[in-house]
Amino acid sequence: MLNPEILVELKNSLQEEHDKLVGELTAFAKPGLVKDDWVSKFPKFESEENYSHAQKEEEADEVEEYEARLATEHSLESRLLEVKNALERVRTSQYGICRKCGKEISLDRLKANPAAEYHVEHQSQNI
Ligand SMILES: [Zn+2]
Structure with missing residues (x-):
């Protein structure tokens, strides 16, 4: 069993990461209709001084920017889900236990x- 002090420490770092991820996502996305799904906002470049820019070129930039956002959004979103699931396991006292075989996950691993x-064994099979 995990030492309660260490559990609190790990829970705090999960909570911290959760808030940080939500902050990063909120900067360019908003929660979608589906739970745990985030939707990237379409970027609107506010470059009023760039009238000389061809409209087409600007649209292409926006699409490129949007695609980059989607990729970032998806990686943040899936990490956020992992963190939320871990916090849920802390609440239900299932934290630190391998979901596949019920073995305890080593502390080094949880700290990392x-x-x-x-x-560790089942993780490598899942990658
Ligand atoms: Zn296992």
């Missing part, structure tokens, strides 16, 4: 990634 869901 507090959202780890599997013990």
Whole structure:
């Protein structure tokens, strides 16, 4: 069993990461209709002084920017889900236990990634 002090420490770092991820997502996306899905806002370049810019070129830039946002959004979104799931496991006292076999996940592993869901053997099978 995890030492309660360490559990609190890990829970705090999960909570911190959760808030940070939500902050990063909120900067360019908003929560979607589906739970845990985020929707990137379409960028509107506010470059009023760039009238000389051809309209077409500007639209192409916006699409490119939007695609980059989508990629970032998806990686932040999936990490946020992992972190939320880990926090849920803390609440239900299932934290630190491999979801596949029920073995305890080593503390080193949890410190490296507090959202780890599997013990080291099963993790490598999941990648
Ligand atoms: Zn396992």
